[in-house]
Amino acid sequence: MLALQASVVLRSGRGERELPISEFLEDTFTTALEPDEILTEVRVPQPAGSSGGTYLKMERKVGDFATVAAALHLSLSDGTIERAGIGLTAVGSKNLQATDAEASLAGAEPTEAAFAEAGRLAAEASSPVTDVRGSAEYKRHIVDVYVRRGLATALEKAPRGLGIERGTMEITVKVNGADRSADVEPRMLLAHLIREEFGLTGTHVGCDTTSCGACTVLLDGRPIKSCTMFGVQADGREVTTVEGPVPGRAAPRDPGGLQGGARAAVRVLHAGHDADRLGAARREPLAVRGRGALGDLGQHLPLHRLHEHRQGDPGGRARPGARHRPRAADESVAS
Amino acid sequence: MASEVEEIRGIGHSVRRVEDDRFIRGAGNYIDDIHLPGMLYMAILRSPYAHAKLNGIDASAAQALEGVIAVVTGELMAQHNLAWMPTLSGDTQAVLVTDKVRFQGQEVAAVIATDPYIAKDALELIDVDYEPLGVVVVAGPGDRRTARP
Numbered sequence: 286m287l288a289l290q291a292s293v294v295l296r297s298g299r300g301e302r303e304l305p306i307s308e309f310l311e312d313t314f315t316t317a318l319e320p321d322e323i324l325t326e327v328r329v330p331q332p333a334g335s336s337g338g339t340y341l342k343m344e345r346k347v348g349d350f351a352t353v354a355a356a357l358h359l360s361l362s363d364g365t366i367e368r369a370g371i372g373l374t375a376v377g378s379k380n381l382q383a384t385d386a387e388a389s390l391a392g393a394e395p396t397e398a399a400f401a402e403a404g405r406l407a408a409e410a411s412s413p414v415t416d417v418r419g420s421a422e423y424k425r426h427i428v429d430v431y432v433r434r435g436l437a438t439a440l441e442k443a444p445r446g447l448g449i450e451r452g453t454m455e456i457t458v459k460v461n462g463a464d465r466s467a468d469v470e471p472r473m474l475l476a477h478l479i480r481e482e483f484g485l486t487g488t489h490v491g492c493d494t495t496s497c498g499a500c501t502v503l504l505d506g507r508p509i510k511s512c513t514m515f516g517v518q519a520d521g522r523e524v525t526t527v528e529g530p531v532p533g534r535a536a537p538r539d540p541g542g543l544q545g546g547a548r549a550a551v552r553v554l555h556a557g558h559d560a561d562r563l564g565a566a567r568r569e570p571l572a573v574r575g576r577g578a579l580g581d582l583g584q585h586l587p588l589h590r591l592h593e594h595r596q597g598d599p600g601g602r603a604r605p606g607a608r609h610r611p612r613a614a615d616e617s618v619a620s
Numbered sequence: 621m622a623s624e625v626e627e628i629r630g631i632g633h634s635v636r637r638v639e640d641d642r643f644i645r646g647a648g649n650y651i652d653d654i655h656l657p658g659m660l661y662m663a664i665l666r667s668p669y670a671h672a673k674l675n676g677i678d679a680s681a682a683q684a685l686e687g688v689i690a691v692v693t694g695e696l697m698a699q700h701n702l703a704w705m706p707t708l709s710g711d712t713q714a715v716l717v718t719d720k721v722r723f724q725g726q727e728v729a730a731v732i733a734t735d736p737y738i739a740k741d742a743l744e745l746i747d748v749d750y751e752p753l754g755v756v757v758v759a760g761p762g763d764r765r766t767a768r769p
Contacts, residue, residue: 470737477736486653487646527646546643553644 286327287372287382288338288356294326295319303328310379334362337442338370341431345418351375352418353427355407357435359395361443366390369436371403375418376411376428383407386432395440397433404433456520460485461529469516476500478516479526487527489547498551502526508551508558526550531557660689663731663739665746667717670724674717675749677729682745687738691746692730694718721750 286306293309295302295318309317318324338358342351351374358370369390371383386406393399413424457466460483467482479488479502490512491499500512503525511524525531527550629635642648679691694716697703704712717728729746733739 470735472737480653484655485646486650487648489650489652527644546639546648547650549640549643549648550646 286329286356287380288358288370289329289332290370291327291329293324294328295322296325297322301325307382313378315379332358332360332368334360334367335443336360337439339435339438339442341435341438342374343427343431350418353413353424353431355428355431355435357432357439359390359436359439359443361395361440364394366393366395366399369403371407371432373407373411373428376413376424378412381411383410383432385410390436395436397437400433400436403436404429404431407432454517454520456517458483458516458519458521459523461525467516471515471517473516475502475511475514475516475519475524478519479511479524482516485526485528488550491548497548499548501551501554503529503531503554503558506558508554525554525557527553660732660734661736661739663733663736663743664727665729665731665743665748666725667721667728667748667750668724669721669750669752670755671753672721673751673753674720674728675751677749678747679729679745681747682731682742685733685738685742685745687734688742689732689734691742692716692732694728720753 287310290305292303292305295304297319298321304317311317336359338356340354340356342354344351353376354374356370356372356374359366360368369387371386373381373383383403383406386403389406390399390403408425408429411425411428413421413428415421418424419427452471453468454471455466455468457464458478459465460479465483467478469478469482473481476488476490479485480490488502488511489499491497493512495510495513498510500510501508502511503509503523504511504514504519505523506525531553674694677693677695679693682688682691694703694714695718697716698718703715703718705715707713714722715727716730717726721728728748729743731739731742731746733742
């Protein structure tokens with residue numbers, strides 16, 4: 286937020302005020318928020334022209350406080366830096382905006398030398414303390430390295446911008462074994478790509494919030510929720526949908542398990558994934574069918590039934606006289 | 621070995637469902653799976669205010685966006701006498717805001733477009749002139765002191 290020059294809106298019964306983030310953050314765990322105020326908005330100005338940014342955090346383990354962290358942002362116009370944003374965390378009593386380093390970059394060419402100078406100035410501006418995470422000297426050095434490295438990354442990202450311009454991207458995805466190409470909106474979700482562009486409507490959009498699992502597909506063999514990924518992120522990768530060759534497909538047909546069937550994908554694909562992963566090694570019932578899914582989960586699926594299918598009995602559990610038989614593709618996988 | 625013919629059984633017995641085959645092959649064919657030629661997408665703009673006077677809506681920029689078929693407002697609905705419609709409970713309800721907003725999230729305008737992403741983009745181009753009015757935020761008797769019609 287510091288790097289992006291964001292501001293916050295604080296409201297109370299007395300009225301409303303807007304403060305730049307740099308003034309909002311006063312000290313460790315201390316902000317300019319008055320007891321009767323509520324923070325109601327964070328305003329992030331839309332970067333002009335071509336821009337890019339990144340956040341680098343050094344931590345001892347995932348979720349730990351940062352040893353050092355740096356947020357970098359660059360706005361470019363005509364090949365020169367219009368504005369640079371540098372925010373630093375854990376190297377002072379509060380988050381710092383490296384204003385001297387930012388000023389040194391404004392109007393400069395985005396060169397390695399300019400980035401090195403910015404790194405030096407940022408390190409100078411920081412005032413880390415020696416603690417269990419490292420010495421002050423070490424942390425200051427990391428600031429230098431992170432600012433230089435982060436600026437280079439921000440520059441790399443900049444030409445593509447932040448999707449301000451309207452356009453489409455050409456992508457190729459291997460869907461159920463066959464290469465499919467499409468010219469898509471960068472914002473199009475993978476679920477919509479599969480449904481609208483590839484015409485595979487077995488993948489459903491249920492909750493649209495990564496909860497229900499109706500949109501589950503296998504991406505490079507692993508179950509993911511396709512409503513939480515952009516289609517363009519699947520470029521060059523392999524997607525298997527509920528219509529595709531999934532091991533042990535017939536297994537979720539256990540009575541009562543499917544209910545309305547809209548979320549069949551989550552069960553079929555998770556079952557297939559587990560059958561593949563665990564193979565014949567385990568036969569006990571697994572209590573994790575369709576994990577990360579809502580609804581349709583009345584039953585735990587005994588894995589040994591999947592196993593039976595993989596041993597060459599794909600149609601064996603089908604009702605005599607069933608109208609739908611597993612397709613050839615399923616049989617080849619199941620046997 | 622039991623008979624090949626399936627016995628008809630009742631309560632307490634599992635019943636094999638006939639519909640599951642197509643579900644597990646992804647061939648369920650739900651409403652959203654049906655695609656017909658010329659289908660359009662709608663996105664709805666909602667009020668951020670719980671109570672506000674609607675001074676006007678400028679939809680010209682949204683209307684001009686390529687792929688936008690129509691921007692529908694309460695004013696347009698009123699021209700066709702469709703702004704307020706009867707409900708099942710016997711009263712009437714605003715389809716889209718006409719004079720003022722009466723709850724947060726009330727529908728202010730609808731965009732019809734050729735694709736859902738364009739429809740969403742168009743929402744951001746609609747300029748609504750709201751005049752925020754007072755709101756009641758504590759529970760109390762619905763009398764003259766708290767009610768704001």
